[in-house]
Amino acid sequence: MSLLGPVLAAVASATGTPAPQPATAEPAAAPRLQSVGTFEQPLHVDAPPGDRSRVFVVEQGGKIRIIKGGRRLEQPFLDVSGQITAGGEQGLLGLAFAPDYAQSRRFYVHYSAEEDGGTRIVEYRASASNPDVADAGSARLLLQQDQPEANHNGGPLRFGPDGMLYIGLGDGGGGGDQHGRRGNGQSLSTKLGKILRIDPRQSGSRPYSVPSGNPFRTRAGAAPEIYAYGLRNPWRMAFDPATGDLAIADVGQNEIEEINFTRRNRARGANFGWRPFEGRQRFASGESAPGHVPPVLQKSHADGWCSITGGVFIRDRALGSGLQGRYIYGDFCVGQVRVAKLRPGRATNDRSLGVRRVENLSGFGTDGQNRVYVTSLAGPVYRLTR
Ligand SMILES: [Ca+2]
Structure with missing residues (x-):
């Protein structure tokens, strides 16, 4: 209306x-999508906190591009295309700027390594002399994870309201969470199928440290980095910048795409159910998911949905009061941009935003002023405006 x-x-x-x-x-x-440029397989948009002049676009093939003053800079901010394998679900999949980026110049990337397709989480710093270029020599490997298959690499990287780095990893791929004794999602002995939480700063001889509040830190046999579990292929997660609430979109197997939501800090130790459950329905019979937190919103493949694209919480006041705090999201096949009010239990007010369809809808993001962007893997990047 x-x-x-x-x-x-x-x-x-x-x-x-x-x-x-x-x-x-x-x-x-009415809200609309305004093109800000065309890129090579863009899948994420981001910017350092408070940055008012630049927008960073992540290209799956390994480059991070800067839009500055409305123009795309010729030189990429970062180019890791020589270190990665890209295509399908592999490539440069995630980017996060440290909360203290203005001082530390630290940022983090998530990519599929060239040599084995495994996941790498790597820290870089921007050049001290040119803020529009990363210092390629500053690369510091934090974490690596073998990937038994080329698909389900997850990809999201986000700093939480606690200043910690959250990392989303898929279940190892193939289909039906086929790896591990009873799949990886429910196994606390692997980082696959999880949200991890780490303090990414170097700690003595260790490349990062495990925060003291991690839920399985002292459990024998558990990976201490695990923060939440039971995920199949988290394709984007987002913290609400106003509340610290967390949304995780999880790509489904054959029938259901889902969005999970928890209030601030309530995802700690949460079990999002895969593979005993796909969405709210049973997937693997006879397997248990203790404390299963069902999704707050789900969509059916029967309606054309194929691979959910999680979004962000809208906090751009220029978009009007009616959209404040709403979660914007979509699907790679459907291409319709939607908004919903997320809350524990069930989402409400789920509806089409009424903007143009986005072909191959691959990602959402925000800049330093919380303006909202949408990416199409086919090239276009749009800003949500009125
Ligand atoms: Ca689930």
Whole structure:
């Protein structure tokens, strides 16, 4: 429903003239997607906290591009295309800037390594002399994870409200969580199928440290980095910058795409159910998922959904009060941009945003002013505006 409609109707009744009918065209104040450029297989947009002049676009093939003053810079910010294997679900999949980036110049990337396709989480720093270029020599490997298959690498990297780095990893791939004794999602002995939480700063001789509050830190046989588990292939997660709440979109197997949501800090130790459950329904019979937290929103492949693309919480005030705090998301096949109000239990107000369809919808992101972006793996990157 348009906000403008009642206003126009009121004007019409006051003047005695018929109100214009916005039946076919969106009113001027409706949200829309404005192109900010075309890239090579873009899948994420980000910027350092508070940066007001630049937007960083992640290309699957291994480059991070900067848009500055509305123009794409010729030289990439970072180019790891020589170190990675890309294509399908592999490539440069995640980027996160440290909360203290303005001082430390630290940022983190998540990619599939050239030599074996395994996951690497690597720290870089921006050049001290040129803030628009990363120092390639600053690379510091934090974490590596073997991947038994080429698919389900996860990819999201986010700093939480606690200043820790959260890493999303898929279940190892193939199909049906086929690896591990009873799959990887429910096994606390592997990092696959998990959200990890680490303090990414060097700690003595160790490349990172495990925060003291991690839920399985002292459990025998568990990977201490695990923060939440039971995930199949988390394709994007987001913290609400206003509340610290967390949303994790998890790509389904054959039938259901899902969005998981928890209030701030409540994802600690959470079991999101895979593979005993796909969405809210049983997948592997006879297997248990202790404390299973079902998704707050799910979509069916019967309706054309194939691979959910998790989004971000809208905190751009220029988009109007009605969208504040709403979660924007979509699907790679459907291409429709949607918004919903996430809350524990069930999401509400799930609807189409009414903007153009995005072909091969691959990702969402925000810049340093919380403006919202959408990426198409086919090339276009859009900003959500009015
Ligand atoms: Ca689940």
